[in-house]
Amino acid sequence: MEIDWGLFVELFARTFTFWWVILPAILLGLIVGAIPGFSAANTIIILLPMTLAMEPEIGLIFMVALYASSRMGAGIPAILVNIPGTAGAAATPLDGYPMTKQGRGQQALAISFVSSVFGGLLTTILALLAMPWLSQVAYHLHSVEMIVIMLFGISLIATIAAKDTLKGLIAGFFGLMIGYIGADVVYETPRGTFGFLELYDKVPLIPALVGLFAVSEAFAVIEGESILTKRGKEAMQKAGWAETWEGVRLAISRWWHIIWTSIIGLVIGVVPGAGAAIASFVAYQQSKTFSKTPELYGTGHLEGLVAPESANNGVTSGTLIPLLVIGVPGGATAAIMAVVLQYHGVAVGPDLFDSQPELAYGAFTAMAVTYALMILTVLPLARYMSKITVVSTTYMAPIIISFTLVGAFVPRAYVFDMYLALAFGVIGYVARKTGYHVAAILIGVILGPLLENYFLRALRISQGDIMVIFSSNLGNIMWVLLIISLFVPMYLDKRRKRLSKQAIPITTDC
Amino acid sequence: MSDENGQNSGKPEKHSAGAELVLPIAGLIFTIYYFTTIIDVPWTAQVSAFFVGTILIGLIIALIVRTTLAVRRGDSSWSVAPLIAPKSYVPKRLALLGLTLSYVFFIEWGGFTITTFLFLLCAMLLLSGGKNKGLILSLSLALSVGGYFLFIVAFNTRFPRGPVETMLHGVF
Amino acid sequence: MSDHENDFSRRLFLKGAGATAGAGALSMLPIQMAFAAAFPEQNIQIFVPTRAGGGADRNMRAFTSVWKNHLKTNFEAGFYPGAAGRVGYETYMGKAKADCYNLIFGNMGPEVLNWVVKKPTFDLKSFLYIAQVDQDPGIIFVSRKNKKLKTIDDIVKEGKKRTLNVGVSRLAHPASLGVLALGRHTGAKFNLVPLSGGRNTRAGVATGEMDFGALPSGSVVRKQKQFDIVAVFDKTNPLPDRMKKAIVVNDHFGMKLPPLYAGARAFGIKREAIEKHPDRYKVLTDTLQKVYTDPAYKKAVIKTKAPWKYISYGSPADCEKYVEYISAIGQEYKSLLTGKS
Known part of the structure; x- marks a missing residue:
């Protein structure tokens, strides 16, 4: 796979001429990304008749643009109203929403947009250049290595529950148990389903997401007039363009953070089946681990927002690599893109680079151009979008409840899923009221089945030998890194506390 | 996020630890139910859930013990008030x-x-x-x-x- | 789920919003109540017990895109994946009306094997397959990047030295049973690793985590650049041009395995629907048979890169025979499928 610079330049120039396809796709992507239940994959399915009627090149550009912008769209409600549009944005509200409550929703949106766009742009270009090497990642990250990656994500439970580790762990492990509902992957035995057929295929993510975040939030916020704090409301009323620029400036000041967290996303995205949720959890966890101010995470910290947003956009470029290089889609959206291309007689796989390089490389140039156009279109909107937070909860709560519950219905068209979302809403409400972190429960629900899947596969491969989890060199290196990333912050934290106690001899009652 | 604990201002109140046990007890009941559904299945379908479920039960018991001790010390009460407050x-x-x-x-x-x-x-x-x-x-x-x-x-x-x-x- | 809707497929079949609106206008006219005999007077609902975008979806789309012209109505697909097809069948039997407007489209092979493992909540006799669409043999395939395993002999030889990991869609699958039978016959050790579906299985083999894989041939033959098909569980190699390296397992190893059709997709219906509406049932079967000889269908199948040679009509009697035969094989390997010896 030689790099042909002339072709790249030509492709970029050509892709820009399709701005009339990309701009509507961006707009649509932002909307469907922002509404739980829609997602790029579902939207591409809904729009199949349209994409099938297009020329393959235009169809591909449209799908790629929709995919990339939906990822960014998912962050908007996550920041503004604490409702991630997709599981990939589940780590975004951890610091995005506290910023909104402080009246800095506009800055938070700008930070998210800049991180998403630069993370996405960078990883797309990296993907384009490093494809021959990146495509090898999937050959090395097998079940055993994926178990460790999952544990990296799950260890975030302990990280975000720093205030009361015991309660944090209970929330996370409860989530994991809920994630284990459904048929096992080897013998298809239904487990913990309460006899509901609708739960045989695991707990559906959107109802869990909608219930834990949106429904429970709606029931909690009705106590106040708006979701903002008093000071936050004052700040919002004064806000103008300057706040957007402040957000841009803040995000750019963390350029290095954007780079490395988006690369985490890219690498995880290359592994078939891993996905944006795990990437953003791992990026957040790593960001906190290496931070000098880990105690600020969860309070509206800049880096806590930059990390997941850069990472989940890094995944977007990553998932295209296995699709194009080994013919195996990296995720659901990529799989549906493959179906559309197939309708046009385009067989995805390594030969595409020889037979139709304009399509194979074009997928990446389309993504890069999308990101470039996206920042111009979306940034000016931050100011207006953030105004939604001043809407009174009298109107906001019922709207959130009805539209997100219907969103829970959309992916599978089971009314059961709406009841399920409501049940998760009750769990989320109880959790919020009694000091448990809903994000910890959700991490468990999302990663539990993935972890079990890889774990059972590894056990099956080793024919029951549990030591298989230490059987690979790469895996063992990753285990060591996992242990370091878990214990070093603990040690540093203790040291910091000790030092601060020595410095300020105040006795506190913790 | 969970900043609406509904604590009243005024005289210092005991920590209402009872409310904190609602979710863990639901988790405990669910885990026990889950275990009953996997008793008679191949071990591959059991191993992960038994592992995670056992840890969860352990954590919940630890919390119950912690809460009981705190109530005995007089630092906490069994009240579930935060759940319904205000x-x-x-x-x-x-x-x-x-x-x-x-x-x-x-x-x-x-x-x-x-x-x-x-x-x-x-x-x-x-x-x-x-x-x-x-x-x-x-x-x-x-x-x-x-x-x-x-x-x-x-x-x-x-x-x-x-x-x-x-x-x-x-x-x- | 009263509103079994998956409108994208209807839209797909209609190819245009205008047509959608037209059909909608037609279906809402109350006057239709008066012409009960005119079947069909509304869209046909298809329950698919696997995920959207999978092999059954592709197959069903190609078929119904032509059938709609003969039946003069549109099709709406709903996907109900989960527990090896169990969710789809249970939902169909539990919720679909017995009115000939509701059909199921599944893969008889793995799905019937599934009933051997665990009986469904409905009576199996209350349901029958009415038309088999394709007959796709199970195959063994390797990644072209695999330097050691290039032929079936390499596989068997290596399997005698160490246990090989075999990527399969699921345990209860005819292709999986084929690999197991081969292992028993040759003494090679094969460890089946179910990876949930064709896509994941190909991924497992492509990334080298699995030594080789076993699937229906249609799922792999489209990916000739990545994979080599090295053996086929059929009487003969049905596609000598596209599966050049494939040997016929029975001939090569002197075995007497029955053909293991890993892909045997078929439409099914509730028996009660046929008893209540024999006239409607006749319209359904008469029109669907016309699809097989319609050149448009051949074009649609070839467009999906599936081999046209696999398409053949199987009557309800043929389907019943197939179900009996695959159930018998399932009984033989029941311990493997349940994980209990």
Whole structure:
């Protein structure tokens, strides 16, 4: 796979001429990304008749643009109203929403947009250049290595529950148990389903997401007039363009953070089946681990927002690599893109680079151009979008409840899923009221089945030998890194506390 | 996020630890139920869940012990007050829950548009205490009709459909 | 789920919003109640017990895109994946009306094997397959990047030295049973690793985590650049041009395995629907048979890169025979499928 610079330049120039396809796709992507239940994959399915009627090149550009912008769209409600549009944005509200409550929703949106766009742009270009090497990642990250990656994500439970580790762990492990509902992957035995057929295929993510975040939030916020704090409301009323620029400036000041967290996303995205949720959890966890101010995470910290947003956009470029290089889609959206291309007689796989390089490389140039156009279109909107937070909860709560519950219905068209979302809403409400972190429960629900899947596969491969989890060199290196990333912050934290106690001899009652 | 613990100002209160046990006890009951469903299955279907479930039970027992000791020391009480605090919102919250349940129950037959309109109208009136009727009526109408056009007509999404959607199917 | 809707497929079949609106207008006319005899007077609902975008979806789309012209109505697909097809069948039997407007489209092979493992909540006699669409043999395939395993002999030889990991869609699958039988016959050790579906299985083999894989041939033959098909569980190699390296397992190893059709997709219906509406049932079967000889269908199948040679009509009697035969094989390997010996 030689790099042909002339072709790249030509492709970029050509892709820009399709701005009339990309701009509507961006707009649509932002909307469907922002509404739980829609997602790029579902939207591409809904729009199949349209994409099938297009020329393959235009169809591909449209799908790629929709995919990339939906990822960014998912962050908007996550920041503004604490409702991630997709599981990939589940780590975004951890610091995005506290910023909104402080009246800095506009800055938070700008930070998210800049991180998403630069993370996405960078990883797309990296993907384009490093494809021959990146495509090898999937050959090395097998079940055993994926178990460790999952544990990296799950260890975030302990990280975000720093205030009361015991309660944090209970929330996370409860989530994991809920994630284990459904048929096992080897013998298809239904487990913990309460006899509901609708739960045989695991707990559906959107109802869990909608219930834990949106429904429970709606029931909690009705106590106040708006979701903002008093000071936050004052700040919002004064806000103008300057706040957007402040957000841009803040995000750019963390350029290095954007780079490395988006690369985490890219690498995880290359592994078939891993996905944006795990990437953003791992990026957040790593960001906190290496931070000098880990105690600020969860309070509206800049880096806590930059990390997941850069990472989940890094995944977007990553998932295209296995699709194009080994013919195996990296995720659901990529799989549906493959179906559309197939309708046009385009067989995805390594030969595409020889037979139709304009399509194979074009997928990446389309993504890069999308990101470039996206920042111009979306940034000016931050100011207006953030105004939604001043809407009174009298109107906001019922709207959130009805539209997100219907969103829970959309992916599978089971009314059961709406009841399920409501049940998760009750769990989320109880959790919020009694000091448990809903994000910890959700991490468990999302990663539990993935972890079990890889774990059972590894056990099956080793024919029951549990030591298989230490059987690979790469895996063992990753285990060591996992242990370091878990214990070093603990040690540093203790040291910091000790030092601060020595410095300020105040006795506190913790 | 969970900053609404409803603690009253004034005299210092004991930590209401009882409320904190609601979720763990639900988790405990669920885990035990889950275990009963995997007793008679191949070990591959058991191993992960037994591992995670056992840790969860251990954690919950630790929390119960911690809470019991704190109550004995007199630092905490078994009160579940934070769960329902502030009390003045209990009727509104229960009514909203009832409305939401009815919404899900009726949407299967009534379809998205009419059921959403009625839900938004009733829920907003409930929360506003009957104020701003005109605004609420127009907002509910705009959102449900807008939702119909955007999601059902334009996107042809699988939203719940009922008599209104069927009737209008031929028109749009 | 009263509103079994998956409108994208209807839209797909209609190819245009205008047509959608037209059909919608037609279906809402109350006057239709008066002409009960005119079947069909509304869209046909297809329950698919696997994920959207999978092999059954592709197959069903190609078929119904032509059938709709003969039946003069449109099709709406709903996907109900989960527990090896169990969710789809249980949902169909539990919720679909017995009115000939509701059909199921599944893969008889793995799905019937599934009933051997665990009986469904409905009576199996209350349901029958009415038309088999394709007959796709199970195959063994390797990644072209695999330097050691290039032929079936390499596989068997290596399997005698160490246990090989075999990527399969699921345990209860005819292709999986084929690999197991081969292992028993040759003494090679094969460890089946179920990876949930064709896509994941190909991924497992492509990334080298699995030594080789076993699937229906249609799922792999489209990916000739990545994979080599090295053996086929059929009487003969049905596609000598596209599966050049494939040997016929029975001939090569002197075995007497019955053909293991890993892909045997078929439409099914509730028996009660046929008893209540024999006239409607006749319309359904008469029109669907016309699809097989319609050149448009051949074009649609070839467009999906599936081999046209696999398409053949199987009558309800043929389907019943197949179900009996695959159930018998399932009984033989029941311990493997349940994980209990």
